[in-house]
Amino acid sequence: MSDKRIVELERKIRELRTFSEDGIDLSAEIEKLEAKLQTLKEQLPPVPAPTTPDEWDQVKLARNPKRPYTLDFIRLMMDDFYELHGDQMYADDAAIVVGLALFEGETVVVVGHQKGRDVTENIRRNFGMAHPEGYRKALRALKLAERFGFPVISLIDTPAAYPGTGAEERNIGGAIAQNIYEMFKLRVPIVIAITGEGGSGGALGLGVGDRVLMLEHAIYSVIPPEGCAAILFRDASKAPEAARAMKVTAPTLLELKVIDEIIPEPGEGAHTDHETTAANLKEAIRRHLKALERIPLEKLLEQRAKKFQAMGVFEELEETHARE
Amino acid sequence: MAIFKRKYFKLSLDQPTGKDDETLWMKCKACGELVFKKRVRENNNICPKCGEYFFLTAPERIQMLVDPGTFEDISKPIGAADPLDFADQGGVPYLDKVKKAQEETGLSNEIIVGKASLNEVSVILAVMDFRFIGGSMGSVMGEQLCHAMRVAADERRPFILVSSTGGARMQEGILSLMQMAKTLSARQWLEAAGVPFISVMTYPTTGGVQASIANVGDITLAEKGALIGFAGRRVIQQTIKQTLPEDFQTDKFAYEHGFVDRVLKREGLRQELSRILRFFAGISRQRREPMALRILNSGRSHER
Numbered sequence A: 001m002s003d004k005r006i007v008e009l010e011r012k013i014r015e016l017r018t019f020s021e022d023g024i025d026l027s028a029e030i031e032k033l034e035a036k037l038q039t040l041k042e043q044l045p046p047v048p049a050p051t052t053p054d055e056w057d058q059v060k061l062a063r064n065p066k067r068p069y070t071l072d073f074i075r076l077m078m079d080d081f082y083e084l085h086g087d088q089m090y091a092d093d094a095a096i097v098v099g100l101a102l103f104e105g106e107t108v109v110v111v112g113h114q115k116g117r118d119v120t121e122n123i124r125r126n127f128g129m130a131h132p133e134g135y136r137k138a139l140r141a142l143k144l145a146e147r148f149g150f151p152v153i154s155l156i157d158t159p160a161a162y163p164g165t166g167a168e169e170r171n172i173g174g175a176i177a178q179n180i181y182e183m184f185k186l187r188v189p190i191v192i193a194i195t196g197e198g199g200s201g202g203a204l205g206l207g208v209g210d211r212v213l214m215l216e217h218a219i220y221s222v223i224p225p226e227g228c229a230a231i232l233f234r235d236a237s238k239a240p241e242a243a244r245a246m247k248v249t250a251p252t253l254l255e256l257k258v259i260d261e262i263i264p265e266p267g268e269g270a271h272t273d274h275e276t277t278a279a280n281l282k283e284a285i286r287r288h289l290k291a292l293e294r295i296p297l298e299k300l301l302e303q304r305a306k307k308f309q310a311m312g313v314f315e316e317l318e319e320t321h322a323r324e
Numbered sequence B: 001m002a003i004f005k006r007k008y009f010k011l012s013l014d015q016p017t018g019k020d021d022e023t024l025w026m027k028c029k030a031c032g033e034l035v036f037k038k039r040v041r042e043n044n045n046i047c048p049k050c051g052e053y054f055f056l057t058a059p060e061r062i063q064m065l066v067d068p069g070t071f072e073d074i075s076k077p078i079g080a081a082d083p084l085d086f087a088d089q090g091g092v093p094y095l096d097k098v099k100k101a102q103e104e105t106g107l108s109n110e111i112i113v114g115k116a117s118l119n120e121v122s123v124i125l126a127v128m129d130f131r132f133i134g135g136s137m138g139s140v141m142g143e144q145l146c147h148a149m150r151v152a153a154d155e156r157r158p159f160i161l162v163s164s165t166g167g168a169r170m171q172e173g174i175l176s177l178m179q180m181a182k183t184l185s186a187r188q189w190l191e192a193a194g195v196p197f198i199s200v201m202t203y204p205t206t207g208g209v210q211a212s213i214a215n216v217g218d219i220t221l222a223e224k225g226a227l228i229g230f231a232g233r234r235v236i237q238q239t240i241k242q243t244l245p246e247d248f249q250t251d252k253f254a255y256e257h258g259f260v261d262r263v264l265k266r267e268g269l270r271q272e273l274s275r276i277l278r279f280f281a282g283i284s285r286q287r288r289e290p291m292a293l294r295i296l297n298s299g300r301s302h303e304r
Helices: A005-022 A027-043 A055-063 A069-076 A119-128 A134-150 A166-170 A171-185 A200-204 A227-233 A236-246 A250-255 A274-293 A299-307 B037-040 B058-065 B094-105 B139-155 B172-193 B233-240 B250-254 B266-277 B282-287 B291-303
Strands: A080-084 A098-102 A108-115 A152-158 A190-199 A211-215 A220-223 A261-265 A314-316 A318-319 B006-011 B025-027 B032-036 B078-080 B112-119 B121-130 B159-165 B197-206 B219-223 B263-266
Touching: A005 A027, A005 A274, A005 B291, A055 A220, A055 A236, A055 B282, A069 A108, A069 A152, A080 A134, A098 A134, A098 A274, A108 A134, A134 A171, A152 A200, A166 B233, A171 A200, A171 A299, A171 B078, A171 B172, A190 A274, A200 B172, A200 B250, A211 A250, A211 A274, A211 B233, A220 A236, A220 B172, A227 A236, A227 B233, A250 A261, A261 A274, B025 B037, B032 B037, B058 B112, B058 B121, B058 B159, B058 B266, B078 B094, B078 B139, B112 B139, B112 B266, B121 B139, B121 B266, B139 B159, B139 B172, B197 B266, B219 B250, B219 B266, B250 B263, B263 B266, B266 B282
Parallel strands: A108 A152, A152 A190, A190 A211, A190 A220, A211 A261, A318 B006, B121 B159, B159 B197, B197 B219, B219 B263
Antiparallel strands: A080 A098, A098 A108, A314 B078, B025 B032, B112 B121
16 A cells, blocks of 8 residues: 555656657656655655555455446546447347547557446446356457457456356357457457456456556456355355465466556555546556557567466476386 | 475376276166176266266276277376465365375376377377366366377377366466466467367366367367356356256257257267368368468458
8 A cells, every 4th residue: 555646656757767768868857756756755654564465355355346447447548438339149248348449549449347336237237247248249349459450458357257047058158268269369469457356267258468467456366265165165155265275366466477567556445546546557558558569460469379378387297107 | 395306107098097996886876776887887987777977087088089009198297286375174285185186096187188099090189087176277287288289280180178177276276267368379279270179078068168278179069968067056056046957057958059069979979070080181281371361361462
């Protein structure tokens, strides 16, 4: 948790550094800001040494109903957003929003899960738990991006894909698999940001890209903690233990190289200040898109595949012949 | 850190795997009849009395599918690691669970990948074993699958995957989720090389595997008695607070909803695969360029 002014200053410095990469000399300005940052830091009461945040506290923060949701981020980061509806096969799934947006004057395609703010909206949006048609609508938007060379920004915030009869009847697993596969082949840059809950396959169905960013208090897990608790601990109420065992928070994910960068949240968390959160995310997305644009397409796709190819931890063993 | 490096055993179909089985008879869980185990094994692990399908272990499955004496284990010598220090409720460390599964099955991993001939067509085969921690996909399975697809693409051999899995291996946390992406990224090699991929879903093919590699075959088959779906039955019932119909997520369900091309009896699977492979016999004579590149190039020549 850091002071809002510090977060703001750090963001400005990062911005200036990005400009510097383009050949503009801003070292004097950067130095000035850094000095200011230093003074500010010294004035503040000493911050206790960073402790590893408790996994369950993070889960609760990630699920805080006051956190900014996808449409909030879009409103705060984009100049215009033209939402597209429907998968043109079955239905329009309001648990996923997709559309064209203007980001820093450039057209991008945005896809993301959308939770509701109140009961009525949550029923309509199914608490951000998408059906196959949501993933197929997203795929439609991804293909649109590819046709016109628009970069893709994907914002992830879902408890899970919806575990229901309709979802199964229309092959939710197949829809997720198809999206993941197509995202590897998509011939435009993709930046992913996990903004709240990265719930399982439902998250990964929008989650393959060239860069994966994660908000400081977001979570990302193979199964929701309640599900893991029900299966491995035989008791859904043991979700806190399951969350701690699975390690679902950003620092672990960064260490495991599943994500590339942690986006700092202001104050007690994103829910306390939507504007600063969105500004921090916007700065990071802009910086990454800029870097990705310079990479030739074939290389970009190769790097994307290699990035995910490298994920996993196993031990190299000594080979022997068949068991005696 | 272990002082002695763990050893890796490759599978040989001539060697028995698993614990010695001393009982001669078993009781069928479906009809309740006592049946002679040898008869069951000779009958592809199908109850001779009522036709109920029992599990096939991966070695049994391979034996059933390939030409005798042609199987060669091509797996990488790797073993599970425990990056999260994971212990379940009983405090059992993850690697102890792996070790126990190895002892019980006689296998190194939950998946076997190899080269073999199937009715004289040489193929790459990947077969999961449900006995091994529910055939769940962690970093090892992900790596073995990618390796198998790499070899299939390089050597232009058809790739056959037989799934029998509960899904992702939760004990490896987020890394198990990422194996879905990892295996799907490798699936591109098959496409680029023009190598056919036949996916066979058996009891069960669920969770993270159903939502990834098992679902992107060129041709998808279900074995009779298969269970195919993403979310577990219990989870769905809890969510919708309704009892699900008997046939939910069954082979019939998957076929009627259009997930699979055909449902096959176990004894017919080998013949069916062989028949399908014949249609792809000419692929080595075809151009190797990926389709996307061809479309792009033809567009260019048109401009000129």
